Amino acid sequence: MTARRAALALATLAACDGAPRAPAPGGDTTVADRTSNAYSLPAPNLAPAELDRHLAGDVGFDATFVRGPAPINPGLGPLYNHNACAACHGKDGRGLPMFAPTGSQALVRVSLADGTPELPGAPVPVPGLGGQLQDHGVFGVPAEVAIELAWTERTGRYGDGTPYQLRAPTLALRHPDGGALDPAILTSFRQAPAVFGLGLLEAIPDAALEAAADPADRDGDGISGRVNQVWDVDAGAVRIGRFGHKAGNPTLVQQAAAAYANDMGVTSRRFGGDAEVDDAVVAATAFYTATLGVPARAPGDVAAGEARFDAFGCAACHTPLQTSGPHPIAALAEQTFAPYTDLLLHDLGPDLADQRPEFQADGREWRTPPLWGLGLVATVLPGASYLHDGRARTVAEAILWHGGEAEAARERFRTASAAERAELLRFLSAL
């Protein structure tokens, strides 16, 4: 047995002269750490056996795959994007928007507008390419494409005249023979999201998500969140989607299995036929991401910025509080926590649109990402950036890209005074 020391429970930190305070970001899974390791700590309320399982999953999450045969970690490829979970979700955080010969931390999903999907309701795979472009192959196996990423700058002004710059990505996708990808193929460029706190998101009851949805905008607030309805391969049925930039996966187990298969070329029972990793490995990886704790907020008073968050309308989609229901992992059940997401799909406008549907999500919709831990991005992964494709170099840029249902909120931010904008950003940096 090892002398394992789980992060201390937030209760220890709450001795605050009786002052009212917001719920801890991850409820009892909150970890008291604001260092570069803040995303990598197990939830402090795990039972000993759960902590053991978490640690086993940690080993799997870090495992670097190689081409078989090999004494350890065989199964990479033959086509892949990178060789380890942690290679893209570095320090359990987000990846960088980068494609490199040595391994890519971002990826491009592909599909056809018409045809027959492999799973009911899923995007239609591209013959010969499937649903995701693999830009690497093991030795002697040509990659499907070479991906070149370029950025185009554009300028704008805040309401007070202060200029700002944004950058938009352009991808050049070429087959090994140099030919360009068929332009009829729909593409979606995405960077890897952070993986902590995910079990709490899995534990939000379906009914709560459905109750928050307002597909026809009956309340007339301009916000029409929708649940994605996706195929659950274990249930053999349609379920609510929660994970992925368009909520295309219903469970962490399915998300993990799909990532093994599509990102690393490591097959398992659910995806790809012959199992290069068994169910236990996939389950352990899912368990690991389910049970990573959520960092506590930074010290300091950011109440003014939090009020702006509400007043600007950010909280209409970035729902501050959620409550979990029952969950097989006791540490995750019946928690009140602050993820700042409704897990619903929203139209973010034409500038962010990928024009590639995924189950019920249309080409302009994205799932609201959680904002917890946002203020630690620069500490955990200096140089990391924001939004689904990493185009936003700062949180302010990310806000300025919001359109569609979020346009009114963005405009309130854009036309606010510099002091008000700074207040909001100070609040977000404390998350």
Added chain:
Amino acid sequence: MTARLLAALPALALAACGDGGTTSPGFTDHQVIADFADRVVIPTYALLDERAAALHDAALALRAAPTPANLTAAQAAWVATRVPWEQSEGFLFGPVSAQGFDPAMDSWPVDRTDLEAVIASSDPLTATYVRNLPETQKGFHAIEYLVFGEARDRVATDLDARELEYLTGLTHELTTVTAALEASWTTGAPAYRDVFATAGAAGNTAYPSLDAAAQEILVGMSGICDEVANGKIADPYDAHDPNLVESQYSYNSILDFADNLRSVENAYTGDVPAAGSTGRGLDEVVRAIDPALDARFRAELADAIAKIQAIPDPFRDAITTPAAYPAIEAAQAAIRTVQTTIDGDLTASVR
């Protein structure tokens, strides 16, 4: 690579009182933070770069004349380069992880299937070609495999021209990575030295307080202890599986572990003896408050290093030799003692 990072810092006290609660200022010694960047991190990376260049020179000499003496020299240069790298693993934050320098140098396991396939091919091994190879076919352990063989049994005359060409391609690529790692702290916009050493300055979002920077140092120290005791030693030992041992080709594992603990010592003292660098460390802060704690912690560190060195070499054999088990477990226990002190008394003391 990634530490298992279980240690929480009880004294971190993120005074979760968002409104009106009082917070202690915490750690306020700016010199310790600046010296950590300038006198610990940068000198360690500079030494790594210097020794990687010497390793490349040794590989070139071996390629020019694959003699036993040149092979021995290349092996010694590999071991010497390993020292500053392992002594940097107590501070794996910032560009080393975010910009991928760690996997570019230290991926494990080696993809021997594809490494052999590249060598067997007729692909020209240009610098660009080698740079673009996957990380599992490059770096310390691929070089280690070539110069030490599968079980420290390499014979110079076994290396053919193609293997020697591949070797020098790898050592050259290693020097570009070590140079870029050092540069990431010293130049660029921003140099990471400026991010860390300006902790607490207005607009520093990565380290909004000196306290946050001090916590980063302490978490790194704790994290590498956890990684060595509960990962690098425990994973292969618990499974009694030599395949899980890092640096298994060179039999260098025990030196690796000891240098990991020296990384903790360097982070604590603000000094890097191997690089001839000295600075103001956390030890001076601790001594001013609790000299007995400082003395105890130093003794615990020395004990942990001694117990690691007492594991019978090579580690990959020790994990399947029952007579060696007590020494392995004693080393683990000593490292955990160091970690417990970091997480508890030391953290409480410096705040």
